[in-house]
Amino acid sequence: MISLNNVSKKFSTKQGTIVAVEEVNLDIKKGEIFGIIGYSGAGKSTLIRLLNGLEKPTSGQIIVNNQDITKINEVKLRQVRQKVSMIFQHFNLLWSRTVAENIAFPLEIAGVPKEQRITRVNELIDLVGLEGRGHYYPSQLSGGQKQRVGIARALANRPEVLLCDEATSALDPETTDSILDLLVSINEKLGLTIVLITHEMQVIQKICGQVAVMEKGHVVEEGNVLDVFQNPQQAITKRFVSQINDSSKALQTIQQLKELYPDGKLIKLGFVGEQTVQPILSRLIKQFDLDVNIVQGNISHTQNGAFGTLILQLEGDALLVDKAIRYIHEQKVNTEVINND
Ligand SMILES: Nc1ncnc2c1ncn2[C@@H]1O[C@H](COP(=O)(O)OP(=O)(O)O)[C@@H](O)[C@H]1O
Numbered sequence: 001m002i003s004l005n006n007v008s009k010k011f012s013t014k015q016g017t018i019v020a021v022e023e024v025n026l027d028i029k030k031g032e033i034f035g036i037i038g039y040s041g042a043g044k045s046t047l048i049r050l051l052n053g054l055e056k057p058t059s060g061q062i063i064v065n066n067q068d069i070t071k072i073n074e075v076k077l078r079q080v081r082q083k084v085s086m087i088f089q090h091f092n093l094l095w096s097r098t099v100a101e102n103i104a105f106p107l108e109i110a111g112v113p114k115e116q117r118i119t120r121v122n123e124l125i126d127l128v129g130l131e132g133r134g135h136y137y138p139s140q141l142s143g144g145q146k147q148r149v150g151i152a153r154a155l156a157n158r159p160e161v162l163l164c165d166e167a168t169s170a171l172d173p174e175t176t177d178s179i180l181d182l183l184v185s186i187n188e189k190l191g192l193t194i195v196l197i198t199h200e201m202q203v204i205q206k207i208c209g210q211v212a213v214m215e216k217g218h219v220v221e222e223g224n225v226l227d228v229f230q231n232p233q234q235a236i237t238k239r240f241v242s243q244i245n246d247s248s249k250a251l252q253t254i255q256q257l258k259e260l261y262p263d264g265k266l267i268k269l270g271f272v273g274e275q276t277v278q279p280i281l282s283r284l285i286k287q288f289d290l291d292v293n294i295v296q297g298n299i300s301h302t303q304n305g306a307f308g309t310l311i312l313q314l315e316g317d318a319l320l321v322d323k324a325i326r327y328i329h330e331q332k333v334n335t336e337v338i339n340n341d
């Protein structure tokens with residue numbers, strides 16, 4: 001659906017040249033929810049604006065629907081923008097227009113006749129859950145409702161791609177969840193490809209299948225969300241993943257756990273899927289004459305499945321404990337002995 005080949009974007013300012021995006025390569029497939037995460041200033045907004053031609057790259061190729069959008073004229077670019085629409089952190093609504101009039105705006109620009117506009121606006125109002133609010137003004141709506149208007153407006157011309165620039169960053173956690181649910185349902189119902197940028201790993205975890213991590217204009221890590229969460233490579237990715245796993249807190253508790261469970265060995269298992277760990281535990285208990293205590297566990301859910309960690313205390317004959325640990329290793333479960341003394 002979208003590919004970026006060696007895309008860079010530089011801005012010339014009085015202070016000198018700013019490289020906002022550098023040598024980025026990405027492949028976004030039709031129908032997927034693709035997340036781009038990074039801290040402020042990483043180049044996310046610039047990158048997403050390149051995808052619908054709001055910014056022109058300094059170098060590189062941007063292919064959208066088999067067209068190199070860096071090589072087409074304004075008229076064609078406007079057609080592309082109807083198919084690649086966008087929502088924003090601060091909604092960008094027209095304050096003097098009602099909900100219905102805001103949603104109708106892109107239809108007016110596209111020259112859709114009035115009757116059809118009205119029908120389409122009503123469909124969209126239903127789709128985003130704003131029934132009965134068509135005549136409200138934006139100032140009469142909550143943040144979540146405003147973003148629903150933004151989404152309806154973005155969908156008016158039946159786009160194939162929806163770009164979301166920090167679309168939930170101005171919302172409280174509950175409203176964020178409801179907007180993310182709406183995005184997933186639109187993705188499923190309409191087969192819409194969604195590219196979203198965020199600085200919140202929870203957003204990636206909840207709805208994305210693929211993720212790219214941006215730092216200083218570069219994509220430093222990329223892949224399936226579950227893989228990246230389980231096995232983050234770059235320091236920045238580990239930091240983002242720890243927003244979910246809260247590993248700094250976990251580390252403290254490991255210290256505490258060592259004190260609470262001084263006997264035997266404490267081992268930490270990392271697992272994928274809820275099923276994998278269950279048979280290992282029961283075999284461990286059956287095959288080895290050990291006391292197996294579950295000390296702590298957590299599980300996180302992503303669009304591609306669940307992953308988590310489990311901390312066990314193994315008590316008994318030292319040789320048997322070592323054997324049991326070797327056995328768990330052989331089951332290809334990520335195993336780590338926490339207290340080795
Ligand atoms: N129009 C512009 N002119 C000059 N510099 C810009 C412009 N847009 C963005 N930048 C700079 O590019 C870098 C990346 O910005 P941005 O893409 O907005 O990052 P993010 O969305 O990740 O916070 C920043 O250093 C920003 O100041």
Ligand SMILES: [Mg+2]
Nearest residue numbers: 044045046166
């Ligand atoms: Mg931004």
